[in-house]
Amino acid sequence: MAGLGDFENVVFDPRVPVYLQVVRHFKELIATGRLRSGEVIPSRRELAAMLNINPNTAQRAYKEMEEQKLIVTEGNKESRITTDEQVLRSVRSELIESEVEAFVRAVRKIDVPLEELIDLLQRKYKELAGG
Amino acid sequence: MIELIDVRKRYRLRQVLKGVSFTIRKGQITCLIGVNGSGKSTIMKAIMRLVPIQAGQILIDGKPRSGADLYERVAFIPDRLTMPPGMKLSDAIRFMQEYHRRWNEARSRELMAFFRLDASERIGNLSKGMAAKFNLVLGLAQETDYVLMDEPFAGIDMFSREQISKVFTSDLMEGRGVLLTTHEIGEMEQLLDRAVFLRDGVIVRDIDCERLRDEMGKSVIDVMREVYAP
Numbered sequence: 128m129a130g131l132g133d134f135e136n137v138v139f140d141p142r143v144p145v146y147l148q149v150v151r152h153f154k155e156l157i158a159t160g161r162l163r164s165g166e167v168i169p170s171r172r173e174l175a176a177m178l179n180i181n182p183n184t185a186q187r188a189y190k191e192m193e194e195q196k197l198i199v200t201e202g203n204k205e206s207r208i209t210t211d212e213q214v215l216r217s218v219r220s221e222l223i224e225s226e227v228e229a230f231v232r233a234v235r236k237i238d239v240p241l242e243e244l245i246d247l248l249q250r251k252y253k254e255l256a257g258g
Numbered sequence: 259m260i261e262l263i264d265v266r267k268r269y270r271l272r273q274v275l276k277g278v279s280f281t282i283r284k285g286q287i288t289c290l291i292g293v294n295g296s297g298k299s300t301i302m303k304a305i306m307r308l309v310p311i312q313a314g315q316i317l318i319d320g321k322p323r324s325g326a327d328l329y330e331r332v333a334f335i336p337d338r339l340t341m342p343p344g345m346k347l348s349d350a351i352r353f354m355q356e357y358h359r360r361w362n363e364a365r366s367r368e369l370m371a372f373f374r375l376d377a378s379e380r381i382g383n384l385s386k387g388m389a390a391k392f393n394l395v396l397g398l399a400q401e402t403d404y405v406l407m408d409e410p411f412a413g414i415d416m417f418s419r420e421q422i423s424k425v426f427t428s429d430l431m432e433g434r435g436v437l438l439t440t441h442e443i444g445e446m447e448q449l450l451d452r453a454v455f456l457r458d459g460v461i462v463r464d465i466d467c468e469r470l471r472d473e474m475g476k477s478v479i480d481v482m483r484e485v486y487a488p
Contacts, residue, residue, distance in 0.1 A: 141477030144468050145448050175427040179420075180448045181287060182427055184468065 133161055134169065134177040145180055149188035153197065157208065158219040165210045168198060259283050260305060260332070260404055260435065265314035267300055274300050276459030277314070284403060284435040287426060287449060289478075291439070292456035293486055298439040299337065301456070302406045306334045318404070330360050335397030337408040339389045343382030347375060347392060351399075358400050365430070366399035373421065387418040394422065398430055405431075407438040411446075423449060447478050455485045 133156055139148050156162040169177065175185040189206060192198045196214050200206040209215065234244060260282040267275040274297040282288050292298045303309045305316055307323060316323060318331055341350045347370075355361045370377060373391040384392060390410065397405060411419050419442060425431065426449050440446055447467070455463040462485055470476055 139448050141444075141447050141479065142471055142475050144471040146468060147472075172427070172429060172432075176424060178448075179423060179427060181451055182432070183286065183451055184448070187468070 134174065137178055139180075145184045146188040146191060149174075149178065149180070149185065150191050150195070150197075153188075153192060154218050154222055157197070157215060158222050162208050164208060164212070164215055166208045167205050168208060170205065259317075259319060260437075261315070261317040261320075262301070262305070263315040263317070265301070265304060265316060266312045267297070267304060267309065268312055274459060275304070275311070278456070278459070278461055279314075280454045280461050280464055282404060282435045282437045283452075285433050286451040287431070287436045287438070288452040288454060289438055289440060289443070289446065289450045290454055290456060291443065291478075291482060291485075296456050297459060298456060299408050302334060302336075302408050302437070302439070305332065305406060308334075329358065329402075331402055332404040332406060333397045333400040333402040335393055335405065335407045335410065337412060339381065339384075339393045339396075341381050341396075343380065345381050346377065347379055347381065348377040350381060350392075350396065351377065354396055354399070360401045362399050362401045365401070366395055369395040369399055369430075372425075387414040390414050391418065391422065394425065398425065402434070404435045404437070407436065409439055409441070411440050411442040419445065443478055443482065450478065453478050453481070455481065457485055 137148075137152055139145055153162065153168075162168070168174075171185040171189055172182055174180075174188075175182040178185070189198065189200070193200060193206075196209055196211065197218065198206045199209055239247075262281070263279050265275050265278040266273070278297075278301060280288075290298050290301065300309060304311050305323075307325075307328060318328070341353075345353075351366055351370075354366075355363065373388075373395065375388065375392055375395065381389070381392070390412075394407075394410060397407065410422055414422075423445065426436070450467050453463075453465050453467055454461050455465075463481060465478075465481065467478055470478070470481065
């Protein structure tokens with residue numbers, strides 16, 4: 128279950144559309160299992176208050192998530208995380224892929240051979256995971 | 259929608275507003291940005307008919323403003339509390355109740371509790387932050403379609419600012435059209451729908467904040483720097 132803390136203290140980048148950052152935050156919560164299949168999520172207004180964002184932006188984020196089939200809203204009832212396992216699994220792979228892509232783009236600028244990069248990656252990964 | 263169309267205002271020889279046009283839409287928070295002395299407060303006072311304008315039109319939902327009707331549709335929260343210091347908060351509330359037909363008593367009690375204000379206190383004894391909060395109570399307890407807030411965050415501490423910004427996401431603001439001026443744009447940025455920039459007496463930029471981020475990858479502060487850089 129997602130706790131209150133998962134929707135507070137989110138730091139927004141002022142140069143990126145807020146609604147996209149909200150969608151991204153939900154995807155992270157889904158990918159890490161803090162939001163589970165079928166779980167009820169806050170109302171739009173509750174979310175706006177918790178994240179201290181414009182209620183119209185919260186509305187737009189929910190609309191976007193409905194279009195991406197991440198959440199479902201039946202009539203006037205509360206919104207829930209989808210129970211479609213395929214969608215839920217794809218959230219995780221999508222996040223990982225986009226991060227890895229950003230990483231590869233960044234290091235390619237410094238011309239690191241793949242071998243060296245993999246070595247470095249393994250070392251750093253252990254270092255950070257251990258710390 | 260409140261529409262300002264080519265509004266011109268002169269204080270003696272100084273032309274403050276040289277043809278200001280923009281709109282305040284219902285259900286949106288619009289921020290009016292400008293350096294000190296640029297005429298932000300004058301615009302709010304002009305909407306409220308507290309200062310006369312020399313030319314232009316101000317329409318509320320398509321119609322010109324008329325006296326009593328104006329106060330039922332638009333609440334104005336000036337940059338400082340205008341009630342006499344000897345008055346108790348409860349007296350000021352009673353005064354508002356008698357003066358404003360759209361006063362909502364339940365809402366005023368709710369706001370007093372939210373801001374933890376003591377109704378038996380005298381206005382003169384309020385700290386700056388408390389006075390700013392009480393000022394908001396007096397404005398927001400009016401059930402109007404539009405709210406104008408002049409510098410609601412000026413000179414108050416961070417925690418009070420956070421508390422006040424909570425008001426913007428609450429159902430107190432639902433469906434209302436809000437116009438505010440502030441210097442604390444950084445903290446407010448993600449709360450805004452629109453930002454209009456006033457410079458040299460005219461609106462030089464009128465932006466949809468999410469579109470600005472989406473299409474230009476810029477923040478409201480970035481635009482501020484562009485507009486006001488010396």
